[in-house]
Amino acid sequence: MLDRETLEQAAGEALNRPRYAMFWDDRLFTTHGAAFHWAERGDDLMEESNYATALNLIRAQADDGRPDTKISDKQVIDGTSSHWAVGSMRTIYVQVYEDTVMRCRDCDEVAAWAVSRKKHGRRRFLCELHKETWDHETEGYGLHALEPIAYRPAFTPAFIEATELALSLRDYPILDESDYTEREWDLYMEALKQAVEHAQSEYTLVDSCADDDVIAELYYQDDDTTHRQVWCRADDVDWEVVAEEYREARDRYFTERATVVYRWNVLGFNPDQLDLFV
Ligand SMILES: [Zn+2]
Known part of the structure; x- marks a missing residue:
């Protein structure tokens, strides 16, 4: 089992949008992060094998227990883009967080905090940045507030699988020997x-x-x-x-x-x- 910190770090890396790049699908680097690459016209058989293996395993994990591929079709994208150095680049994009996670009230990012000013008042979900603003306001106006609670959005099983596979490659370069x-x-x-x-x-x-x-x-x-x-x-x-x-x-x-x-x-x-x- 991967710990929370490892997954959060992986999520940050996967969703880190490359600069000066255009994407054909607005889910890329917003909800779906890049997990695996393969330079298609290269001749690296190991990379090709790992890519195909990872794609299968990640999709299987997304559809776990279901007879159809409804979830994996939505959560896993097998994308192709042209790349100046390698010609054609295949990338597996995986939905990082579950659909049900709370988003920041002010910017729609995945929330990092739940805050409230009253004991039984409505809780609000905020991202890291907007929670700082909220802190400033609370302090500046001398408002009473409850201690903020760190919010832990749930990762999709597909993303957890992708992270596990990526980490296993650090120990051994081939995902599936056969x-x-x-x-x-x-x-x-x-x-x-x-x-x-x-x-x-x-x-x-x-x-x-x-x-x-x-x-x-x-x-x-x-x-x-x-x-x-x-x-x-x-x-x-x-x-x-x-x-x-x-x-x-x-x-x-x-x-x-x-x-x-x-x-x-x-x-x-x-x-x-x-x-x-x-
Ligand atoms: Zn925000």
């Missing part, structure tokens, strides 16, 4: 696929599409292909090595096929029984 690994693997397989397609382009005029598919399958299934056992990241994939290994798989395929055709045509075996020989 999500990260899965993304890394997908990217690796995509890179490998591209390398194989590149290798196939050399035989476009001689091999049929069906040949291509079978040879690629042979290549992917070949566990003796040492490089595939050492590689695990997209950056590891070396097109020349793949081209070489693809060529070997292709040679095996055509040698085998030639043998089959030879047996069938020359020795007269029934092709249905060929698996006995291959």
